[in-house]
Amino acid sequence: MADDGSAAPAATRQKHWGVRTLVCLGVAALSIITSNVLYAMDNNDYLLVTFLGTYLGIIGAVVCSIRGLRSLRRQLRR
Numbered sequence: 001m002a003d004d005g006s007a008a009p010a011a012t013r014q015k016h017w018g019v020r021t022l023v024c025l026g027v028a029a030l031s032i033i034t035s036n037v038l039y040a041m042d043n044n045d046y047l048l049v050t051f052l053g054t055y056l057g058i059i060g061a062v063v064c065s066i067r068g069l070r071s072l073r074r075q076l077r078r
Contacts, residue, residue: 014071015067015068015071017064017065017067017068017071018068020060020064020068021061021064021065021068024056024057024058024060024061024064025057025058025061026057027053027056027057027060028053028054028056028057028058028061029057030053030057031050031051031052031053031054031057032050032054034046034050034053035047035050035051035054038050
């Protein structure tokens with residue numbers, strides 16, 4: 001920051017698409033593990049919930065990967 005009171009331009013923060021992708025894949029993996037544990041205990045009551053968690057986790061990972069690659073391509077053009 002300058003001594004004359006003027007604010008320095010704020011640095012733009014990059015979005016961490018790789019971390020977001022890993023979080024989405026973690027949600028999908030947790031849903032699959034939960035589904036397998038519930039199936040092993042003969043409890044099929046939450047089948048739809050675990051399926052939706054897996055589905056949303058994989059779709060989220062795909063979206064984050066695509067957006068991350070687009071972001072990388074934009075950075076390489078500069």
